[in-house]
Amino acid sequence: xxxxxxxxxxxxxxxxxxxxxxxxxxxxxxxxxxxxxxxxxxxxxxxxxxxxxxxxxxxxxxxxxxxxxxxxxxxxxxxxxxxxxxxxxxxxxxxxxxxxxxxxxxxxxxxxxxxxxxxxxxxxxxxxxxxxxxxxxxxxxxxxxxxxxxxxxxxxxxxxxxxxxxxxxxxxxxxxxxxxxxxxxxxxxxxxxxxxxxxxxxxxxxxxxxxxxxxxxxx
Amino acid sequence: xxxxxxxxxxxxxxxxxxxxxxxxxxxxxxxxxxxxxxxxxxxxxxxxxxxxxxxxxxxxxxxxxxxxxxxxxxxxxxxxxxxxxxxxxxxxxxxxxxxxxxxxxxxxxxxxxxxxxxxxxxxxxxxxxxxxxxxxxxxxxxxxxxxxxxxxxxxxxxxxxxxxxxxxxxxxxxxxxxxxxxxxxxxxxxxxxxxxxxxxxxxxxxxxxxxxxxxxxxx
DNA sequence: CCCCGGCTCCACCGGATGGTGGAGGCGGAA
DNA sequence: TTCCGCCTCCACCATCCGGTGGAGCCGGGG
Numbered sequence: 001x002x003x004x005x006x007x008x009x010x011x012x013x014x015x016x017x018x019x020x021x022x023x024x025x026x027x028x029x030x031x032x033x034x035x036x037x038x039x040x041x042x043x044x045x046x047x048x049x050x051x052x053x054x055x056x057x058x059x060x061x062x063x064x065x066x067x068x069x070x071x072x073x074x075x076x077x078x079x080x081x082x083x084x085x086x087x088x089x090x091x092x093x094x095x096x097x098x099x100x101x102x103x104x105x106x107x108x109x110x111x112x113x114x115x116x117x118x119x120x121x122x123x124x125x126x127x128x129x130x131x132x133x134x135x136x137x138x139x140x141x142x143x144x145x146x147x148x149x150x151x152x153x154x155x156x157x158x159x160x161x162x163x164x165x166x167x168x169x170x171x172x173x174x175x176x177x178x179x180x181x182x183x184x185x186x187x188x189x190x191x192x193x194x195x196x197x198x199x200x201x202x203x204x205x206x207x208x209x210x211x212x213x214x215x216x217x218x219x
Numbered sequence: 220x221x222x223x224x225x226x227x228x229x230x231x232x233x234x235x236x237x238x239x240x241x242x243x244x245x246x247x248x249x250x251x252x253x254x255x256x257x258x259x260x261x262x263x264x265x266x267x268x269x270x271x272x273x274x275x276x277x278x279x280x281x282x283x284x285x286x287x288x289x290x291x292x293x294x295x296x297x298x299x300x301x302x303x304x305x306x307x308x309x310x311x312x313x314x315x316x317x318x319x320x321x322x323x324x325x326x327x328x329x330x331x332x333x334x335x336x337x338x339x340x341x342x343x344x345x346x347x348x349x350x351x352x353x354x355x356x357x358x359x360x361x362x363x364x365x366x367x368x369x370x371x372x373x374x375x376x377x378x379x380x381x382x383x384x385x386x387x388x389x390x391x392x393x394x395x396x397x398x399x400x401x402x403x404x405x406x407x408x409x410x411x412x413x414x415x416x417x418x419x420x421x422x423x424x425x426x427x428x429x430x431x432x433x434x435x436x437x438x
Numbered sequence: 439c440c441c442c443g444g445c446t447c448c449a450c451c452g453g454a455t456g457g458t459g460g461a462g463g464c465g466g467a468a
Numbered sequence: 469t470t471c472c473g474c475c476t477c478c479a480c481c482a483t484c485c486g487g488t489g490g491a492g493c494c495g496g497g498g
Contacts, residue, residue, distance in 0.1 A: 124349075162444095170429075205486095
């Protein structure tokens, strides 16, 4: 059976030659095409229908990220591995959001590159260690973590009713609206709002909204 | 020179034996201790000061995540690889936020496990492919992209001053406080707040806070 | 049994808020 | 220059909010 069909996209002939050599050394990988920039890649990918595209970012005419977006928009099923020298935080996130299956630095060892192509062809992701580190840092955001924990503990002190009222308050409702929506008297709502203020140690409803939203997600 | 010092933490004797065998097969890795649960791990790690800890999650007395938190709190420099059968989204994020350097599924090939320990010992992260996929999904979530975009476009209509006031409002300040903080008259603040309401098409300040926070990201 | 906490309401009050309709200054575009 | 948008303020007023000090009801626990 046929091997993994790979297209290499890079404006540097030396890089293309190098990649072709590395990947060609693996019997199960076939480099079926090359492109010199993103524009060119559109045609080559459309013609060759590869399983995997190795895509440089810095290229004339159309860069690798734009090319990735275009390919995805055109419904190409090719899995794309972004290959670059630098891994700025923004590039990594952009590439992954565009649907790149891999993000490798150009200092990746040849053997690892081959492994990456195989894995990506199987639908698995493949990131360079430093890229993984960045990704972890992105989800780890310790900043809101402390705030969130505090918000959660404070909100935990609220009774069921108070939490409902607090939610309504943070939805931007007035006391009258809350009363209608919870089938309560306005006086009751005011009481609950008051105890929410006390328990959260705040003095107005905007601050309640802050706590509720902090605890929610923020992810 | 000595190899990488590894401690294995798992309540299942068979798993411990298996890991010991796998890691023992690598000449540069030394399994210097075992623990049967999180509690036990505290002592063993304190005594052996390993470079890497292979940590199961489901364990009696103290689970692997709690143990990871404790070790980090105690200032242990050991890099921790979480080993588990299931990779729920929550576990992955929790483990990484606690500072785990790796997250591997128990179906990881022995050779990959050895590679993982070496890489983690060098300070690089190591995640199983499915874990990486989850991580990517976590940062990619366009979540409330629509809402955020709407919030941004609406906020973009605000003038500089109005935006400052809107920010202050969403910080939970009263008009008087805002006036002081921006060196304005209270009347001016009220005017700005009013036009913010009009432009954002809302009727109270909590809703302003919602827009501002939606646009910010919370990512 | 009584007490306590939660839920439901009430009245009263001062201050904050939101809506309306102004006014004057200032800088840039027409 | 004239116009227009932005920023700065003003007054008036109805409403809403937030704080205080109640009250009655209910269910669980000491």
